[in-house]
Each structure stands twice: as structure tokens, then as C-alpha cells.
Amino acid sequence: MREPKSFEAAITASDFSSEDYCGTSYAAKLLGLSVATVQSLVEKGEIEAWKTLGGHRRIALQSINAYLAKNSPQLSRADTDPKHRLRVLMVEDDENTRELYRCQFEDWDLPVDCTWMPSALEAMMDIASMRPDLLITDLSMPGVDGIEMLKACKRNLQLADMQIVVISGLAPEAVKARGGLPPEAHLLQKPINFDWLHGYVTALVTANRKWRH
Structure with missing residues (x-):
């Protein structure tokens, strides 16, 4: 498999950001294991993965599903990607x-499946396989900032159809x-207006339920 040679290519190339692969953090979430345990499984060859030029692991979702089927037969693929949430x-x-x-x-106790990422680059490793309905992001972050990440997202x-909420301490003029x-x-x-955010997420939950059913 050809690996992309730049950040721009990494998040737009189908061979990198397709639904077939994800990063270590999202794999750990799907498997219900720690990141260290997932890394150990990869090193033992129990889960298929490869490394990008930047040293990031890309893990095959097919391999994750096979591991679940073997070790946790009570979990189905639908459990790892619940359509109603x-x-x-x-x-x-x-x-x-x-x-x-x-x-x-x-x-809020809403039917929401949340994934938390500490950096824009880590998020971009998984965002295509996750297909989030809603992205909530900061702008000022080390390395790849939120604005660069959002521009790349719009090219994918x-x-x-992903909804976007940006929460930042920057004034609108500074963002522009x-x-x-x-x-x-x-x-x-x-500071964050959680009342607005609660209402917005609730509205998306309602729309999501109508659309998927």
C-alpha cells in the first residue's frame, strides 16, 4: 500500500483515510482496551497494522472485527458503530x-457516542473511519491547529455532512x-455556553433519530 507523503495527502488520500483503517486510540475505543494493550496486540501480530511515514499506526478495521469475533463473540459489528446514536x-x-x-x-445523558482526541493530527488519523456527525474543536493547538484541520476536513x-462547532478564546476578527x-x-x-451547546446537541440527536429511522 502506498503511503501519503504529506499531511494534506494523508487526510485526503483514499488509501490512508478510508473507512478501512483507524488509529490506535480509536481502535482501543472499539475494542474496549487500553492503547498500550492494542499496541501489544499489534506487535504480537494478533491485529493487522502498518505505520505511516510519520510513525503513526494504521489499524485495519477488518482485523479489529476479527479479533472481536474471536475473543468477544457477544460483540457484533453493529455494537462498535451504533447507528442510532x-x-x-x-x-x-x-x-x-x-x-x-x-x-x-x-x-446531559443523551444518546451520544463521544470520542475525545488531544490533538488535531490524532483526530485526522481517525476521522474518516469514525464519520462523526458532529465535530467540536478548539483552534489553538500544538502542531496542526484547528483551522488547518477544518480546511482539510472540507476537502474530504x-x-x-459533518456538523462543526468551534469553541475558542480568539475573537472573531482574529479567527478571520x-x-x-x-x-x-x-x-x-x-467561556463555553453549555446551555447553547446542550440545545444544539439535543437538536442534532432529534434530527439524527428521524433521519436514521
């Missing part, structure tokens, strides 16, 4: 802020000066 990807590099989001989502046709956001993205200023 809203898929949410949260990208935030600050651990305390991620925990704040996590507590809020737990308190697999993510055309750095390249701006996709027209359909919602920009929330910090």
Missing part, C-alpha cells in the same frame, strides 16, 4: 477542558485573520 468527536488539547466537556455530556467528501472557518461552522467564544 449521534457520533461526536471532540478535539481539545487541554486535559482539564476535555474533562469538563466529558462531565457535561454525562450529565466523506465528511461533507488566521484564515477563517467554513461558512457552516458555529463559533462559540470561551
Whole structure:
């Protein structure tokens, strides 16, 4: 398999960001194991994977499903990708802020499947296989920032229907000066208005339920 040679290619090339592969963090979520355990399974050859030029593991979803079928037969593929739940990807590099989001989502008790990522680059490793209904992201992050990630997302046709909420301490003028956001993205200023976010996520849950049924 040919590996992409740049960040831009990595998140748009079908051989890298297709539904057939995911990163280690998302694989751990699907398997219900720690990242270290998944890495160990890969090293033992129990799960199929390969490394990109940047050293990131790409794990075959087919291999994950085969491992589940062998070791946890009570889990089906539908269990790892529940169609009736809203898929949410949260990208935030600050651990305390991620925990704040996590507590809020737990308190709301909505039918939402949340995945938490500490960097834009890590998120981009998995976003095509996850196909989130909603992306919530910060902008100022080390390495690849949120604005660059969003521009790349809009070039990926697999993510055309994904809703976007950006939460940032930057003023709208500063965001525009750095390249701006996709027209359909919602920009929330910090401190976070959780009442608005709760209402927005609830509306998406309702729309998602009607669409999928």
C-alpha cells in the first residue's frame, strides 16, 4: 500500500483515510482496551497494522472485527458503530477542558457516542473511519491547529455532512485573520455556553433519530 507523503495527502488520500483503517486510540475505543494493550496486540501480530511515514499506526478495521469475533463473540459489528446514536468527536488539547466537556455530556445523558482526541493530527488519523456527525474543536493547538484541520476536513467528501462547532478564546476578527472557518461552522467564544451547546446537541440527536429511522 502506498503511503501519503504529506499531511494534506494523508487526510485526503483514499488509501490512508478510508473507512478501512483507524488509529490506535480509536481502535482501543472499539475494542474496549487500553492503547498500550492494542499496541501489544499489534506487535504480537494478533491485529493487522502498518505505520505511516510519520510513525503513526494504521489499524485495519477488518482485523479489529476479527479479533472481536474471536475473543468477544457477544460483540457484533453493529455494537462498535451504533447507528442510532449521534457520533461526536471532540478535539481539545487541554486535559482539564476535555474533562469538563466529558462531565457535561454525562450529565446531559443523551444518546451520544463521544470520542475525545488531544490533538488535531490524532483526530485526522481517525476521522474518516469514525464519520462523526458532529465535530467540536478548539483552534489553538500544538502542531496542526484547528483551522488547518477544518480546511482539510472540507476537502474530504466523506465528511461533507459533518456538523462543526468551534469553541475558542480568539475573537472573531482574529479567527478571520488566521484564515477563517467554513461558512457552516458555529463559533462559540470561551467561556463555553453549555446551555447553547446542550440545545444544539439535543437538536442534532432529534434530527439524527428521524433521519436514521
